[in-house]
Amino acid sequence: MKKFIHIGGDSRSGGSLLARLFDGHPNILSYPFENEFFNNRNTDLIDFSEYRQSRKFEDIEKQEVVNKIKKFAEEKLKSKQRYGRDQNHFDYESFYSNVEQAISTDKDDSEIFESIHQHFFKALLDTDYSNFNAVCNHCSRTFAGNLDQFFKTFTNGYFIHTIREPKAVCASLKNYSFFATGNDPESIPVEFNQLAIDRWLIAAYMAVKNRMKYGNRYVIVIYENLVQNADYECKKICAQIDIPFHEEMLIPKFGKEVWGGNSSFGKMPAKVSSKNLEKYKEVLEEEEQKQIDEVLQSIYHSFSKGLDDSNIMEEIIRDIHTRISADELEDDNLRNHYNLLYSRMRKMQLN
Secondary structure, eight states, rough: OOOEEEEEOOOOOOOHHHHHHHHTTEEEEEEESOOOOOOOTTTTBBBOOOHHHHTTHHHHTTTTHHHHHHHHHHOSSSOTTOSSSOOOOOOOOHHHHHHHHOTTTTSHHHHHHHHHHHHHHHHHHHOOOOGGGGGEEETTTTSOOOOOHHHHHHTTTTHHHHHHHHEEEEHHHHHHHHHHHHHOOGGGTTTTHHHHHHHHHHHHHHHHHHHHHHHHHHHEHHHHHHHHHHHHHHHHHHHHOOOOOOOGGGGGTTTTEEEOOOOOOOOOOOOOOOOOTTTTTHHHHHHHHHHHHIIIHHHHHHHHHTOOOOHHHHHHHHHTTSSOOOOSHHHHEEEEHEEEEHHHHHHHHHH
């Protein structure tokens, strides 16, 4: 089974860029959209038990991991390019037929996932799957999913959690309302900033908790480090997931074609760029920046300086209990709380 690299930090934290850098690596295949391997984005891992009972391939097709592929083929998904209309010429019927022939009811979930990977990329790129070392997928907000299931199913799996400077994240979330809907970011209620702070805090808490639990299979990547020193950071990431670094990884790709980015601030050069690191100053009021820094800046600095997990966790716990009750720190409760924050913020973005 190929290595499976899943990037699942919070939204607007640099996961898309990292997925596209993996796409640039000549020995890694990377999904060109956020495919969903967890039910409801961040609960249990998708399984194929219904298919084993029914013996009908439709019971695999209706699972979101395949349904997203179908939507991609029908061009119902917004491309991660976000600029113009991308013609992907993906042959879904060929994919469907090949997977159906390749699997049977005695295959376990990992074997079915492997077949989905293999035939998706064969239909997309007409490439020999055996020539690649790993498959990568980016799907934000999945850090709160059932990772016990994830690591049990993907025995050769790695989970990468991207973390970005909190003011930049809050600004990007705010600016995204304009980028995605045309709404003026200034129309977003003041409460949005407080919700964004709590959301970043929960994601940081889960990052450390997961890394302490899953060890070197759970990798934390700091976005600012990546864009400021891409060569060093990409080599470091490759070493952590035990894949040889290749210089082509420094050129972001989309379906193995050079990629221009999906920043909420507009089209970027087709290269790793630190151009937008201080764009938050154009979106956030000084008072908003101050609110964020008071709660999150020291925690972020602990991540960026590479302090050990116990020190970072101590800092997070100190702040998290003033904003989130102890009962909500249980995994299911925390996931529900996080998802509620996401829903409230999304509603503000779209209104």
